[in-house]
Amino acid sequence: MVVWGGDGGDGLVSFHHEKYVPFGGPDGGDGGGGGDVFIVASPEVNDLDLLKGGKKFAAGDGTQGGSWRKRGKRGKDLTILVPVGTILFPKPGSGKEVLLADLTTAGKQILLAKGGHGGLGNAHFATAVVQAPETASKGEPGEEQHIILELKLPTDICIIGYPNSGKSTLLSTISQARPQIADYPFTTRQPILGVIQGSKRDFIVAEMPGLVEGAHAGKGLGNDFLRHVERTKLLIYLLDGSSSTIVDDLKILCKEVASYKANLLRKPKIVAVNKVDLPQVQTHLPGIRQNFAGCKAPLFYVSAVSGQGVLELTGRAMEIVERESQGEEIALPSHVPRQIEGGEDEGPLTPLAVFHPLPEK
Numbered sequence: 082m083v084v085w086g087g088d089g090g091d092g093l094v095s096f097h098h099e100k101y102v103p104f105g106g107p108d109g110g111d112g113g114g115g116g117d118v119f120i121v122a123s124p125e126v127n128d129l130d131l132l133k134g135g136k137k138f139a140a141g142d143g144t145q146g147g148s149w150r151k152r153g154k155r156g157k158d159l160t161i162l163v164p165v166g167t168i169l170f171p172k173p174g175s176g177k178e179v180l181l182a183d184l185t186t187a188g189k190q191i192l193l194a195k196g197g198h199g200g201l202g203n204a205h206f207a208t209a210v211v212q213a214p215e216t217a218s219k220g221e222p223g224e225e226q227h228i229i230l231e232l233k234l235p236t237d238i239c240i241i242g243y244p245n246s247g248k249s250t251l252l253s254t255i256s257q258a259r260p261q262i263a264d265y266p267f268t269t270r271q272p273i274l275g276v277i278q279g280s281k282r283d284f285i286v287a288e289m290p291g292l293v294e295g296a297h298a299g300k301g302l303g304n305d306f307l308r309h310v311e312r313t314k315l316l317i318y319l320l321d322g323s324s325s326t327i328v329d330d331l332k333i334l335c336k337e338v339a340s341y342k343a344n345l346l347r348k349p350k351i352v353a354v355n356k357v358d359l360p361q362v363q364t365h366l367p368g369i370r371q372n373f374a375g376c377k378a379p380l381f382y383v384s385a386v387s388g389q390g391v392l393e394l395t396g397r398a399m400e401i402v403e404r405e406s407q408g409e410e411i412a413l414p415s416h417v418p419r420q421i422e423g424g425e426d427e428g429p430l431t432p433l434a435v436f437h438p439l440p441e442k
């Protein structure tokens with residue numbers, strides 16, 4: 082997206098003409114200032130679709146000064162509304178690298194491009210020597226900004242999992258959100274937000290679209306939506322208990338998350354095995370439990386449909402988010418190797434390191 086502040090209007094060269102006032106002197110007014118471009122985080126806006134594709138926006142230009150030292154009209158400001166959670170970066174190659182703004186709270190406003198100052202009318206240029214100046218200055222051009230907008234949802238909890246694992250069902254059980262639920266894959270195509278009402282505060286929870294093997298290479302819905310996970314405080318890896326490859330499902334999910342950004346594996350996490358109400362899942366439960374015996378993340382067996390285990394899951398999730406919000410480190414069991422806790426001396430992560438004990442040295 083490119084935005085321009087409005088150009089300042091030019092100053093005017095004019096001389097005062099009035100009956101009975103000979104040599105009225107210079108009276109050219111200043112140009113009006115250009116309008117500014119603001120960007121505002123609005124809860125009314127959900128996506129950046131309208132701003133996609135290198136769109137260009139400019140605030141209004143100031144008008145030229147008038148005679149009688151009349152200042153030109155100021156250009157109209159332009160306010161662009163973006164969803165809460167939008168991040169602004171300068172376009173690569175524009176010479177700036179830093180984050181321009183992080184619009185995390187509703188109503189936060191940033192001045193993105195300033196309008197140019199209006200030029201000075203010739204009234205300013207009169208001196209004792211030059212009493213009839215023919216000079217006025219031009220208005221300044223408005224500021225130009227080339228920016229990239231990215232939306233990273235400010236979530237507390239993100240539910241990720243294979244398609245059909247029950248993410249929407251879980252979201253609808255734990256929050257007021259009513260996402261579409263269906264027994265075909267990729268029903269959910271955009272992150273869906275819900276709110277869990279805690280006793281002290283609300284928690285924003287999001288369902289991410291289904292992840293599949295090869296998502297990093299564009300399979301399924303790809304993995305672009307994982308950028309929303311970057312800010313979340315807790316990830317819930319939701320597994321379909323009726324899957325015959327449940328352990329591999331978790332491995333693949335981890336691999337895909339790591340392919341997006343290895344650091345995401347260090348986020349606090351919970352593994353939840355869903356659909357335990359199904360008889361075939363009940364039958365295989367002892368085997369599943371055994372398979373996950375080494376899992377170091379908190380593990381829950383739930384049914385998003387019947388609600389079994391869901392209260393315990395959300396209770397633990399809120400507790401973890403609450404602690405994360407206070408900046409406290411979550412105490413990991415002492416036998417979990419140091420390198421998975423994060424920190425300066427951490428080594429590279431393997432996708433499953435955070436869920437399974439690493440081989441002893």
Ligand SMILES: Nc1nc2c(ncn2[C@@H]2O[C@H](COP(=O)(O)OP(=O)(O)OP(=O)(O)O)[C@@H](O)[C@H]2O)c(=O)[nH]1
Nearest residue numbers: 244245246247248249250263267268269291385386
């Ligand atoms: N028996 C049972 N079925 C479930 C449970 N949770 C979800 N389902 C069913 O599984 C199917 C998929 O559920 P969704 O909630 O749409 O799954 P999803 O993970 O959101 O799927 P996508 O949005 O396509 O990625 C639906 O038919 C649900 O009714 C559960 O706990 N028990």
Ligand SMILES: [Mg+2]
Nearest residue numbers: 248249268269
């Ligand atoms: Mg869904």
